[in-house]
Amino acid sequence: MSYKIYEINEDLLDVMPQEIRDLQFRATWGNPKRGVMDLPYSKELIEEHSLCAGCPESMALRYILASLPSPEDTIIVNSTGCTSLVFPHIALHTVHSLFGNQNAVASGIKRVLEWRFPDKVKDVVVLAGDGATVDIGLDCTLQSFFRQEKITTICFDNEVYANTGGQESGLTVKGHVFKMAPKGKQWDKVPFWQIAIDSGCHYVARLTVSSPKRVETVIKKAIYVAREVGPTYVHLYTPCILEIGLNSDDGLDEMRQRDKERFAFFEYVSDAAKEVIERKKEEGLL
Amino acid sequence: MMRKRVNIRMPALGGQGAVTAAHIIATAADYEGYYAVSNPFFGAEKRMAPAESYARIGLEPIFDRGEVVYPDVIMVFHPQVITMGKSYTMPFYSGIKRKGLIIINTEEDLLTDEDKERLESLDVKVLNFPATKLAIDIAGTELSTNMAMIGALFGAIGCVGLDAIEEGIKSRFLKKFVASGGTASLDSALERKFKKKLELIEKNLNTAKGAYDLAQRWAGEQGLEPFLPPPPKKVTV
Amino acid sequence: MQATESVIYNRAGQRVVSPEYLLFEAPRTKHFMTGSEAVKEAVRRASVDASVSYPITPQSEAAHLIGELWVEGYVGVYFRGESEFGVMSEIAGCAMAGARTITTTSGPGTLRAFENFPMWAGTRIPVQLVLMARGVNSPLSIQPDNLEVGFLLDTGCMIWYAENAQDLFDMILAGFVVAEQPDVHVPVITVVDGFFVSHTREAIMLPPDDIALPPYNPYRAPMPVIDAEVPPGRFLRDPFVMKSNYISYATHASWQWEVRSAIERSRPYAKRYLKGLIEEFGDPSAELVFVACGTAAAQAKEAVRLLEDEGIKARVVKLKTIRPFPVEELKGAVKNAKYIFVPEFNVVGWLEREVRRYLYGHSDAEVIGSPRVAGGMTMPAEVIVQEVLKLTGKEVKHVL
Numbered sequence: 001m002s003y004k005i006y007e008i009n010e011d012l013l014d015v016m017p018q019e020i021r022d023l024q025f026r027a028t029w030g031n032p033k034r035g036v037m038d039l040p041y042s043k044e045l046i047e048e049h050s051l052c053a054g055c056p057e058s059m060a061l062r063y064i065l066a067s068l069p070s071p072e073d074t075i076i077v078n079s080t081g082c083t084s085l086v087f088p089h090i091a092l093h094t095v096h097s098l099f100g101n102q103n104a105v106a107s108g109i110k111r112v113l114e115w116r117f118p119d120k121v122k123d124v125v126v127l128a129g130d131g132a133t134v135d136i137g138l139d140c141t142l143q144s145f146f147r148q149e150k151i152t153t154i155c156f157d158n159e160v161y162a163n164t165g166g167q168e169s170g171l172t173v174k175g176h177v178f179k180m181a182p183k184g185k186q187w188d189k190v191p192f193w194q195i196a197i198d199s200g201c202h203y204v205a206r207l208t209v210s211s212p213k214r215v216e217t218v219i220k221k222a223i224y225v226a227r228e229v230g231p232t233y234v235h236l237y238t239p240c241i242l243e244i245g246l247n248s249d250d251g252l253d254e255m256r257q258r259d260k261e262r263f264a265f266f267e268y269v270s271d272a273a274k275e276v277i278e279r280k281k282e283e284g285l286l
Numbered sequence: 287m288m289r290k291r292v293n294i295r296m297p298a299l300g301g302q303g304a305v306t307a308a309h310i311i312a313t314a315a316d317y318e319g320y321y322a323v324s325n326p327f328f329g330a331e332k333r334m335a336p337a338e339s340y341a342r343i344g345l346e347p348i349f350d351r352g353e354v355v356y357p358d359v360i361m362v363f364h365p366q367v368i369t370m371g372k373s374y375t376m377p378f379y380s381g382i383k384r385k386g387l388i389i390i391n392t393e394e395d396l397l398t399d400e401d402k403e404r405l406e407s408l409d410v411k412v413l414n415f416p417a418t419k420l421a422i423d424i425a426g427t428e429l430s431t432n433m434a435m436i437g438a439l440f441g442a443i444g445c446v447g448l449d450a451i452e453e454g455i456k457s458r459f460l461k462k463f464v465a466s467g468g469t470a471s472l473d474s475a476l477e478r479k480f481k482k483k484l485e486l487i488e489k490n491l492n493t494a495k496g497a498y499d500l501a502q503r504w505a506g507e508q509g510l511e512p513f514l515p516p517p518p519k520k521v522t523v
Numbered sequence: 524m525q526a527t528e529s530v531i532y533n534r535a536g537q538r539v540v541s542p543e544y545l546l547f548e549a550p551r552t553k554h555f556m557t558g559s560e561a562v563k564e565a566v567r568r569a570s571v572d573a574s575v576s577y578p579i580t581p582q583s584e585a586a587h588l589i590g591e592l593w594v595e596g597y598v599g600v601y602f603r604g605e606s607e608f609g610v611m612s613e614i615a616g617c618a619m620a621g622a623r624t625i626t627t628t629s630g631p632g633t634l635r636a637f638e639n640f641p642m643w644a645g646t647r648i649p650v651q652l653v654l655m656a657r658g659v660n661s662p663l664s665i666q667p668d669n670l671e672v673g674f675l676l677d678t679g680c681m682i683w684y685a686e687n688a689q690d691l692f693d694m695i696l697a698g699f700v701v702a703e704q705p706d707v708h709v710p711v712i713t714v715v716d717g718f719f720v721s722h723t724r725e726a727i728m729l730p731p732d733d734i735a736l737p738p739y740n741p742y743r744a745p746m747p748v749i750d751a752e753v754p755p756g757r758f759l760r761d762p763f764v765m766k767s768n769y770i771s772y773a774t775h776a777s778w779q780w781e782v783r784s785a786i787e788r789s790r791p792y793a794k795r796y797l798k799g800l801i802e803e804f805g806d807p808s809a810e811l812v813f814v815a816c817g818t819a820a821a822q823a824k825e826a827v828r829l830l831e832d833e834g835i836k837a838r839v840v841k842l843k844t845i846r847p848f849p850v851e852e853l854k855g856a857v858k859n860a861k862y863i864f865v866p867e868f869n870v871v872g873w874l875e876r877e878v879r880r881y882l883y884g885h886s887d888a889e890v891i892g893s894p895r896v897a898g899g900m901t902m903p904a905e906v907i908v909q910e911v912l913k914l915t916g917k918e919v920k921h922v923l
Contacts (some may be wrong), residue, residue, distance in 0.1 A: 101612035108616020115599040143605035328718035349821035352901030
């Protein structure tokens with residue numbers, strides 16, 4: 001456990017900003033049972049955020065960071081896009097490298113950490129948007145699945161390139177008009193959760209972030225399975241309220257609506273993953 | 287002026303072991319105490335398609351690398367190099383230096399009168415020599431053609447003896463050697479043929495020796511001087 | 524090794540020795556091998572933690588051989604990536620996580636990977652890339668041609684250029700030592716001309732294989748290593764990334780300067796471990812000077828010998844580093860030059876540009892970007908001599 005790295009030199013305590021002191025005294029370290037229920041009472045690992053007001057992606061990020069079973073030993077790898085605005089605010093080890101290479105960078109980090117620290121568990125979690133995961137980064141994403149890298153890949157699917165101003169992506173729904181698809185998208189949304197299964201992921205889930213508790217369970221399962229078995233994939237609907245013309249307080253309603261249709265909760269668990277999940281349930285960790 | 291360097295060009299067909307031959311020639315020359323460098327032609331060579339390799343042997347450190355454009359010696363591994371133009375240079379002897387040497391693996395004379403005239407004007411000697419036939423006679427396989435060519439080279443140009451050739455062949459087959467996947471599969475074909483590595487080495491050595499003696503006699507008849515003075519002091523570290 | 528120090532072993536069980544001992548003092552024995560095999564022998568003695576590979580001619584053999592070292596326990600992590608873009612990102616991840624890393628590529632692979640190189644430099648990871656230069660498309664070529672090196676000059680990586688297998692062996696070891704200095708800590712691209720070095724078999728002097736460089740200590744790095752063992756970079760207050768304000772511009776600009784400054788700070792280390800940034804060959808009083816790197820330097824050395832036979836004094840200034848560029852060394856070396864020939868294996872003459880740029884206002888010599896061959900052509904010394912005779916107005920005799 002490395003949470004000691006968040007301990008501040010005593011002589012400097014009084015000059016450190018409040019949010020840094022809070023990280024030492026009020027964040028949840030060393031407790032695998034931490035979760036979204038801690039959110040109102042503990043210091044979050046994300047300090048504000050620089051996304052649009054009411055952005056569901058900011059909700060997703062908060063729930064995910066609250067659910068990491070071992071944040072003190074978690075490395076977050078991200079990509080370019082709206083999410084790259086948030087990573088400087090996260091108190092963990094985070095990497096932004098290039099647009100689309102996140103699963104490759106994560107593979108390298110995970111393998112070296114296993115080699116350098118054979119007796120420790122270090123979780124490597126990839127957080128990236130739909131463009132990064134399925135379009136420009138598709139090769140690196142799938143190849144990390146093929147290679148059975150022990151990493152968790154989380155895709156924030158907002159069905160559009162939002163950060164660059166609203167262009168069609170591979171995960172845009174057919175017919176939807178976005179920039180670069182001025183006549184409407186000509187082909188179907190890529191069913192990436194299914195591709196992830198076919199490509200060797202041992203735990204795959206598709207959901208919106210309308211239910212914090214459900215997000216927590218999914219993230220924990222995905223990380224525990226990745227630790228022991230192999231790649232896991234979580235596909236989250238985090239609509240871009242800006243690009244689909246909703247108000248800041250409409251995000252939750254949008255997700256609840258999609259819960260009933262194209263983002264209805266879906267979960268795939270391989271046999272090897274089932275064993276891990278059952279064991280973690282018995283240990284009271286799920 | 288006495289030569290300080292012998293540059294050798296080996297036009298061959300893919301699969302004949304010209305790369306291996308260049309390696310053994312350079313290793314043997316190095317063992318003898320000369321400076322030596324070898325390299326293949328840099329392409330995507332395929333079986334029975336043109337392939338070429340090079341060796342350089344000298345009295346001082348060799349910086350030169352790449353294709354040998356101006357060779358002192360050309361070793362033609364297969365008649366098709368000449369008859370079908372399977373050569374990177376046309377004619378196959380382009381760039382040959384004065385007083386050079388050409389060794390051709392053939393049972394018959396393949397050169398035209400024009401070729402002969404040109405080569406005679408440069409004082410280039412030609413040794414027509416049935417390397418594949420010799421390989422089949424001694425080693426029982428045409429795969430040892432390259433060994434016959436190596437033996438013929440050193441028999442003809444002098445300067446590198448049988449001990450060094452033996453060392454070159456042994457180092458090639460006893461140490462792990464990486465050239466390409468193709469080389470590895472050829473090696474295993476050879477090994478299947480001979481069952482045992484040592485048997486393979488012995489047959490190869492005998493083939494090289496047979497060719498060496500033959501070429502040495504020929505060189506004597508032709509009045510050929512050794513191509514290089516004796517090697518500089520051996521590097522002993 | 525001082526007798527009083529306790530003996531330390533690396534994870535492969537090799538005795539750890541100082542870089543000075545490994546490079547300059549350890550007894551060496553002669554071996555006969557290709558440039559690719561020399562890469563293996565260098566990596567074997569370098570306490571390498573991780574390597575990622577991808578097939579492309581002519582570097583594939585070097586990459587295979589590093590894989591063999593992984594099987595033998597000399598390298599900690601090794602696998603084949605999905606493409607050079609993926610490989611260079613994977614190797615970046617390995618380095619960020621605290622590993623000493625090495626990878627290899629060539630020509631189109633370099634271009635496929637390109638986005639990674641400035642990222643490596645900006646991330647301040649001391650990755651070593653052994654670049655076995657070959658032509659880039661189109662048309663397809665697998666032959667030696669070093670145009671790609673011109674593209675790499677301003678990526679923020681150090682660029683060193685080895686002439687032969689011996690240079691390559693020594694440079695790979697020195698490359699780790701220099702790149703990992705805390706005040707340098709940028710990637711090093713160690714270039715050789717593909718085939719001319721990778722596939723050529725020549726004599727090389729090697730120290731014993733039971734000694735190795737001290738392992739990489741990631742905690743000396745100027746950036747926090749991504750291993751959750753040290754505090755992360757604290758960006759919680761006023762994150763500047765991608766914000767449109769002066770602070771964000773200044774941050775990016777100053778970081779870019781800092782990367783270039785880091786390359787400048789590598790000079791004293793490179794001088795020490797490479798024994799100088801240039802090597803001189805031939806008659807020191809000659810007014811005819813070849814400035815070259817890699818195989819072009821080798822061919823120029825042969826040309827100097829031939830010119831001597833013609834009664835013409837000449838010499839070679841071989842550049843071992845291109846980034847940093849050996850500015851002062853070059854100025855000193857061409858002080859008395861009348862003609863500076865820059866032979867190159869590419870069509871654009873990137874080295875000629877560099878030489879002109881750094882000598883501008885410092886030399887009265889005529890700089891001649893010739894001879895220049897490309898697409899895989901060999902540059903025979905005879906051709907260099909003919910070119911020199913022609914361009915200096917001397918009688919061109921048949922040189923054969």
